[in-house]
Structure formats: C-alpha cells, structure tokens
Amino acid sequence: MIKKFLTAFGEYFLLLGKAIRTPQKMSVFIKLFFREINDLGVNSFGLVVFTSVFVGAVTAIQMFNNFSSSSIPIPTPFIGYATKAVLVLEFSPTIISLILAGKVGSYIASSIGTMRVTEQIDALDIMGVNSPNFLILPKILACVIYNPLLIGLSMAVGIMGGFAAGELTGNWTISDFTTGVQMYMPMLFYYYAFIKTIVFAFIIASVPSFFGYNVSGGSLEVGRSSTQAVVWTMVFIIISELILTQIILG
Structure with missing residues (x-):
C-alpha cells in the first residue's frame, strides 16, 4: 500500500514537471487560460456567494448566542469581530476551498478523463503537443489566480450576511x-x-488533473476517478492546512 502510494506520488510530480513548462504556443495558451477562468472561477461565483451569505449569518447568530449565555457580559461589538475572525481564519479559505474541491475538482477530473478514454490526449501526443502542459497548466493558473478573488469575496459577503442577520x-x-x-x-x-x-x-487544480490524466478504461472509470479525485483533494487540503497552520501561526 505504501509502495503504491509513493509510486503514485512520484508520478504526480513527474506529471507536474511536464505541465509546468513554457507553453508551446502562447496565443493558444491564453485562449485556454481565459476559458478555464470562466469554467472554474466565474461559474463558481454564485455558489460561493450563496454559501457565504448564509454561513456568515449563522456564524454571527451563534456568536451572539454563545456570548449571551456567558456568565461574563461581552459587548455586542465583539459579535462582529468574532464573525470576521472565523470567516478570515477558517471558513472562507478552508470550507469554501473544500466546496470548490467538490465542484471544480470533479469537473477537472471528468473533463480530462473523458479526453483520455476517447483517445484525444493520445492524439495530442502524436501531434507533438505537450498534453500535460496543454491541458493542466491553464487550469492550475486559473485556479491560483481566481480562487483568492473568490475567497476575498466570500469574506466580504459573509460579513454582509452577519449584518443581515x-x-x-x-x-x-x-x-x-x-x-x-x-x-x-x-x-x-x-x-x-x-x-x-x-x-x-x-x-x-493539480490533484484532479492527475487522476483524470491517468484514467484507463471507459466512462465508468471516469466516474470513479472523479470521485477519487475529490476525496484525495480534500485529504490533501486538510493535511496542508495543518502544516501551514503550524508553519505560519505556530
């Protein structure tokens, strides 16, 4: 089991090495990049706003109830501060990212996996195209650039939800x-x-791309790969949060 995991981990970094290279044709890459911005970022706008409004409101109400039940009187303004702190530190960056892992991750794994089982990736390789660079790099850059904007929006909208509550x-x-x-x-x-x-x-962006790129079989395997991609993406997010919290705040 450990050997299999280490082998997969090595293949993951090998695939990333092929993906993170200078694009062969910049005009095509820019077109793909903006398409991924729309598919992965803009299409997630509504989900992020809807979720953040209600969670911000619920967080504020819970803070009020906890402060009200406390034996020590706590000024009402601390409800706003506590809500902001929860949204900034944990909810917006982590919970929203886990939600996006389900939505975006499954899309990435299934789209690349479908190209693999229909032999479109093999056709790219035969034509001399660096298929990992062509398919994966635009997705990575789109997520890295656009996701911070979604998280900042989540923080702002969550606070607005606290106001509304x-x-x-x-x-x-x-x-x-x-x-x-x-x-x-x-x-x-x-x-x-x-x-x-x-x-x-x-x-x-990268973990679902790895699962989608290495699919073998038919449509059933694409579905299984999408499920595995989402699960492992969430696992890596949780592990990386633990490591980053210790490094930055420890």
Whole structure:
C-alpha cells in the first residue's frame, strides 16, 4: 500500500514537471487560460456567494448566542469581530476551498478523463503537443489566480450576511456590528488566509488533473476517478492546512 502510494506520488510530480513548462504556443495558451477562468472561477461565483451569505449569518447568530449565555457580559461589538475572525481564519479559505474541491475538482477530473478514454490526449501526443502542459497548466493558473478573488469575496459577503442577520433578528445593531468588524486583527491572519488559499487552489487544480490524466478504461472509470479525485483533494487540503497552520501561526 505504501509502495503504491509513493509510486503514485512520484508520478504526480513527474506529471507536474511536464505541465509546468513554457507553453508551446502562447496565443493558444491564453485562449485556454481565459476559458478555464470562466469554467472554474466565474461559474463558481454564485455558489460561493450563496454559501457565504448564509454561513456568515449563522456564524454571527451563534456568536451572539454563545456570548449571551456567558456568565461574563461581552459587548455586542465583539459579535462582529468574532464573525470576521472565523470567516478570515477558517471558513472562507478552508470550507469554501473544500466546496470548490467538490465542484471544480470533479469537473477537472471528468473533463480530462473523458479526453483520455476517447483517445484525444493520445492524439495530442502524436501531434507533438505537450498534453500535460496543454491541458493542466491553464487550469492550475486559473485556479491560483481566481480562487483568492473568490475567497476575498466570500469574506466580504459573509460579513454582509452577519449584518443581515442582525437586522432580521434585532439582536444587534448595524453600528455595533460595524464597530466589531473594524476592530484590529493582525495582518498575519490575512496573510495566513490567502497563503492557504493559493496552496489549496494549486491542490484543487493539480490533484484532479492527475487522476483524470491517468484514467484507463471507459466512462465508468471516469466516474470513479472523479470521485477519487475529490476525496484525495480534500485529504490533501486538510493535511496542508495543518502544516501551514503550524508553519505560519505556530
């Protein structure tokens, strides 16, 4: 089992070595890059906004309930600060990335896997095209560049959800929540969040690409590969978060 895992890990880095090279034709690469921006990033916009609004609202309500049940009176503005801290440190970079791993990862694995089983990748190789570079590099760059924008949007929209929850429940005022959001939080926390996001984006693009590129068989294997890709992407995201948290915040 360990030998099989190490072999797969070596093949993964070998594939990345072929993918991360200067494109053979820049005009084609730019066209593919913007297509991936649309497929992987823009099409995830609605899901990120919808999820972030409701989770931001739920987080704010939970903070209010916890502070209210505390034996020590805690000022209402701390609801805004606590909501912001949860969104920045954990929810937006990690949970949204896990959600995107399911949506984006399955798309990448299935699209490349379908090209493999229909012999389109073999045709590219015969024509002398660097197929890993042609198929994988645009996806990696699109995720690494666009995902931080989605995570920043998630943070902002989640805080807006906290504002909305206060208005709907009447548990806190907008001014109190705004005061809490404006409280100082170390810049290291923001660096930590976006460094995690970039690493997660790389994983979300590269791991499913590896599974899709190495599919063998038919359509059934493509489905299985997509499932494995999502599972392993989530596993690597969780492991990398543990490592990054220890390195940056430890």
